[in-house]
Amino acid sequence: MAFLPELKTYSRFTITDPAGRIVAVVGQQYDPVPIGPLHWPVVAPGYKVRQSTPAEAALYGKAKYRDPNLAGGFTRETRYQAIPLRYKSLPGLSAELISDHYTLYKGYIDRINHLQDEYEDAVEDGEKWRAQRISQSLGFLRNAVVLHELYFAGLTQGGAGDIGSVIPADKQAAWKKEFELLGAGSTGWVILAWDPRTKTLFNYTMKEHGEGGVVRACPLLVMDVYEHAYMPQYQLDKQAYINAFMRNIDWDVVRNRLRRIKKTSQ
Ligand SMILES: [Fe+2]
Numbered sequence: 001m002a003f004l005p006e007l008k009t010y011s012r013f014t015i016t017d018p019a020g021r022i023v024a025v026v027g028q029q030y031d032p033v034p035i036g037p038l039h040w041p042v043v044a045p046g047y048k049v050r051q052s053t054p055a056e057a058a059l060y061g062k063a064k065y066r067d068p069n070l071a072g073g074f075t076r077e078t079r080y081q082a083i084p085l086r087y088k089s090l091p092g093l094s095a096e097l098i099s100d101h102y103t104l105y106k107g108y109i110d111r112i113n114h115l116q117d118e119y120e121d122a123v124e125d126g127e128k129w130r131a132q133r134i135s136q137s138l139g140f141l142r143n144a145v146v147l148h149e150l151y152f153a154g155l156t157q158g159g160a161g162d163i164g165s166v167i168p169a170d171k172q173a174a175w176k177k178e179f180e181l182l183g184a185g186s187t188g189w190v191i192l193a194w195d196p197r198t199k200t201l202f203n204y205t206m207k208e209h210g211e212g213g214v215v216r217a218c219p220l221l222v223m224d225v226y227e228h229a230y231m232p233q234y235q236l237d238k239q240a241y242i243n244a245f246m247r248n249i250d251w252d253v254v255r256n257r258l259r260r261i262k263k264t265s266q
Pocket of ligand 1: 053101148224226228
């Protein structure tokens with residue numbers, strides 16, 4: 001066994017097996033700190049390490065380091081996958097707005113999958129600070145992914161279902177006023193949630209994906225009020241966007257989420 005040679009650049013390294021086949025592309029990308037002995041993978045006899053070519057470097061994050069003795073080529077693990085959209089546009093929400101928003105969401109999916117590989121490498125290497133920092137980023141990204149999925153899946157053409165299946169008739173006007181008010185005043189997310197502790201519904205906001213989450217709150221209806229969610233179409237008229245959102249809520253989806261949560265949180 002031998003260690004990687006000392007390479008004093010913040011780069012990617014390509015590992016080849018005795019037959020010259022590439023078995024892994026490794027390196028540091030997330031955290032550009034000098035590479036020291038603790039970061040060097042052990043390489044079996046006959047395997048070689050060299051600086052990656054640009055084409056090989058592009059494979060970083062798509063290939064997970066494997067024990068070269070077990071090398072059979074690249075493997076790409078299946079991780080997060082984007083949910084399909086049920087619509088291309090919605091009344092008041094243009095195809096372009098939704099398409100760009102969905103593309104942004106898929107970017108989060110790609111990023112989380114990439115970082116998950118880096119996180120596992122950091123844990124394997126015992127790099128506590130790096131693992132902690134990536135873990136924080138992963139939490140942020142997981143929220144971004146889940147919140148966007150709840151948002152997209154909670155809407156349908158012109159709305160569906162009955163709000164009364166979730167919110168009692170005498171509470172609907174007050175709920176709507178509060179939810180829209182929070183939307184107007186927030187910069188990230190507005191969420192109608194179920195609190196399994198008090199067994200009640202409540203609204204809360206998240207300033208961004210990683211800030212304002214409520215432990216054990218079960219999101220039922222999620223409204224994105226980031227600027228990217230409305231400004232391309234509505235510029236500063238945020239209320240017009242909120243009105244469009246409210247018109248397209250799929251209350252059947254919201255009701256089913258509530259039913260499932262009530263069943264599992266007893
Ligand atoms: Fe968004």
